[in-house]
Amino acid sequence: MPLVSGYDVISECTSRGLVAGAFNTTNIETTMGIIDAIERAGIPTFIQCAPTNAVLSGFEYIYDMVARRLAACPVPVALHLDHGKNLQAVEDALAAQFTSVMIDTSEEAYEENVRLSAKAREITPADISVEAELGAIGGKEDEVGPDEASGTDPSQVADFVARTGCDMLAVSVGNVHGYAPDARIDFDVLRRVQEQSSVPLVIHGGSGLPVEQFARLHEYGVVKVNIASDLRNAMIRSFGEAYAANPHEHSLIRVSRNAVTAITEAVERRIRQFNPAAN
Template identity: 75%
Template sequence: MPLVSGHAVIAECTSRNLVAGAFNTTNLETTMGIVRAVERVGVPTFIQCAPTNAVLSGFEYIHDLVSRRLADCEVPVALHLDHGKSIRAVEDALAARFTSIMIDASEEPYEENVATSARARELCGPDIALEAELGSIGGKEDEVGADLADATDPAQVAAFVDAVGCDMLAVSVGNVHGHAPDARIDFARLEEVRRESPVPLVIHGGSGLPAEQLARLHEFGVVKVNVASDLRNAMIRTFGEAWVANPDEVSLIRVSTHAVAAVADVVERRIRMFNPSAK
């Protein structure tokens, strides 16, 4: 089916008590692996790309690549801008026909975060879902993310969402960007945030969180969990292992096919971790 709005993914997930994975892509193999897993499990999903990921190809190429692969997919999928750090990034993604947007002004002072995020809301209009971030998530992935975490203050949540008009709220509750095996969700803070938020929540840094924590997120109003490092590691590892096994390997298609399968396996495992009741 054609790309759907982020609103459609949010609505279906909330109605079915599901958590959408949000998986970063930069190329053909990763995209094919993500969609293969989505087709296996049948859970609505975000495929996303950050400005740092689009340096090589541009957003238009990512849109064309993803939308072409989804033509035969029956599961709703939205194409999401991940970590739009500027209004220009939002404008570029919208021009490339992305169907869901994240504005990340979380490293700015609160009032500037509100102003920048509200401007993104104006640009998106009513048809494009908007994710904003309150509190800075620690760690870095492709130079995206704050060096130090600044936990989301539950007391600011309701006013922030009201002022911005966002459809999803990314929060900092112990989650960390990149592969951070020691990261742990502060469920007490997450519950406080959930009680104050009129919109569903987003957890970044899904690659580093343990399975037992990922399986609980649906209980706390989380509708979207970002995963990037696990996918990239699967692809790079596949090519690295192929070279170690045979430094004279020349069959790019064989290694690429293995990489697609490796990415698909990672994505499927993650979706099932987020949704332990999914068949």
């Protein structure tokens, strides 16, 4: 089916008690692997791309790859801008026909974060969902990370959501981008955030979290969990193993197909871990 708005994925998940995975794509192998897994699992999902993911291709190529492959997919999927660090990134993703966007100015002072997040909502069409971030999530994504991580302050949540008009709120409650062996969701803080938020919550850094924490997230108003490192590791590992097994390997298509399979398995595993009751 055609790409749907992020609103459609949010609505479907909240009405069914599901948590949408949000999987970062960079190239054709990643895209194919993600959508193969979505078809297997049958759970509404976000496919996303950060500006750092699109350095080689640009957002337009990402849109073309995703939209073309989704034409034969019966599951609702939105194409989401991940970590748009400025309004220009939001405008670029909208121009490329993304159906959901994130403005992440969480490293700014509170009032500036509010102002820029509200402006992102203002310039985004009403039928496209907007995610904003309160509290800077630690770790690095594509070697980019905040100078200083900070947790989400529950006392700021209601004001932030009301003044920005965001539709999803990314929070920093112990989650960390990338693989962080000590990352753990602080469910006490997450509950306090949920109590103050009128919109669904988003957890970034899902690749490094303990599996046993995933099944609880829907109880705390979480509608979306971001996964990137798992997919990249699966692809890099697949190519590395092929080279280690045969340094003279020349069949790029065979190695690429094996990478797609590895990505599919990683994505499907995460979708099912987020939604054990739907398995």
